[in-house]
Amino acid sequence: GENVEQHPSTLSVQEGDSAVIKCTYSDSASNYFPWYKQELGKRPQLIIDIRSNVGEKKDQRIAVTLNKTAKHFSLHITETQPEDSAVYFCAAANTDKLIFGTGTRLQVFP
Amino acid sequence: ETGVTQTPRHLVMGMTNKKSLKCEQHLGHNAMYWYKQSAKKPLELMFVYNFKEQTENNSVPSRFSPECPNSSHLFLHLHTLQPEDSALYLCASSQVGRVGANVLTFGAGSRLTVL
Numbered sequence: 001g002e003n004v005e006q007h008p009s010t011l012s013v014q015e016g017d018s019a020v021i022k023c024t025y026s027d028s029a030s031n032y033f034p035w036y037k038q039e040l041g042k043r044p045q046l047i048i049d050i051r052s053n054v055g056e057k058k059d060q061r062i063a064v065t066l067n068k069t070a071k072h073f074s075l076h077i078t079e080t081q082p083e084d085s086a087v088y089f090c091a092a093a094n095t096d097k098l099i100f101g102t103g104t105r106l107q108v109f110p
Numbered sequence: 111e112t113g114v115t116q117t118p119r120h121l122v123m124g125m126t127n128k129k130s131l132k133c134e135q136h137l138g139h140n141a142m143y144w145y146k147q148s149a150k151k152p153l154e155l156m157f158v159y160n161f162k163e164q165t166e167n168n169s170v171p172s173r174f175s176p177e178c179p180n181s182s183h184l185f186l187h188l189h190t191l192q193p194e195d196s197a198l199y200l201c202a203s204s205q206v207g208r209v210g211a212n213v214l215t216f217g218a219g220s221r222l223t224v225l
Contacts, residue, residue, distance in 0.1 A: 036214075042218075044153070046213050089152065089153055093211035095206075096165060096166075097155065098155070102152055
């Protein structure tokens with residue numbers, strides 16, 4: 001079955017800096033790669049997703065890149081703000097089953 | 111009521127109790143999921159129901175028993191749990207199409223404590 005690894009587990013940045021979180025997956029048939037943000041005490045919410053027919057997708061300050069050959073994908077957050085502080089999860093899916101990475105706790109210091 | 115609703119939000123039970131978690135989605139989705147969230151394994155897939163049929167049972171112990179009577183409702187029946195089963199149980203739903211997986215919408219979770 002699918003296995004998703006995520007790094008780093010914690011990430012601290014200064015406000016205004018960029019943050020990058022990386023994930024690798026094992027199942028070459030996976031074709032859907034979402035990223036979720038979970039603030040303390042709240043439910044995970046989708047922030048951006050990408051399908052395997054696209055190499056990069058951007059939405060304002062966040063972007064995701066996908067390298068199918070290497071089986072890895074990354075989340076990029078530019079001009080970080082304190083409200084970006086949360087746990088971020090990547091996931092990979094083939095068919096109806098989403099397998100999540102272990103999460104990255106991002107702290108943005110003002 | 112919109113989105114995905116889970117009840118109860120908090121549950122404390124003894125190891126010999128029988129209880130159930132309930133999830134209801136109002137999004138017209140065709141797939142529902144149970145995930146377990148704990149410090150050890152942040153988002154661990156337990157069960158998937160697609161068009162009310164169970165398509166995935168991720169080697170979950172039989173003390174957890176799912177039930178999906180229709181595409182809008184999902185239950186997790188709990189029986190003779192262990193303290194290590196204490197966790198946040200998240201329900202989610204999605205619209206699975208021909209292209210496969212799609213966005214998951216999560217409920218707020220049921221915080222379970224097993225004494």
